[in-house]
Amino acid sequence: MCGFRTAEIAMRQSALTFMPLEKRPDEPQVWNALIWSEVIHNDGACIWFRGLWARWARQEAERMDQIRKTVGLPPVT
Numbered sequence: 633m634c635g636f637r638t639a640e641i642a643m644r645q646s647a648l649t650f651m652p653l654e655k656r657p658d659e660p661q662v663w664n665a666l667i668w669s670e671v672i673h674n675d676g677a678c679i680w681f682r683g684l685w686a687r688w689a690r691q692e693a694e695r696m697d698q699i700r701k702t703v704g705l706p707p708v709t
Contacts, residue, residue: 639667
């Protein structure tokens with residue numbers, strides 16, 4: 633996992649493709665991306681690993697929403 637700028641450099645240098653972590657429609661920007669080669673895109677382990685990150689991203693977004701509510705900040709738009 634890396635930031636988008638790092639992924640962008642890696643994609644240019646190594647003919648890789650990136651897939652952003654699942655995002656909510658109200659999320660302003662995607663800051664992290666998982667990158668891998670086309671060879672392992674459909675590999676079961678890779679699919680499982682992406683699923684872990686997708687679940688973490690959803691849970692983290694919910695946690696951050698709760699923190700924002702607790703401290704009285706408006707929702708992210």
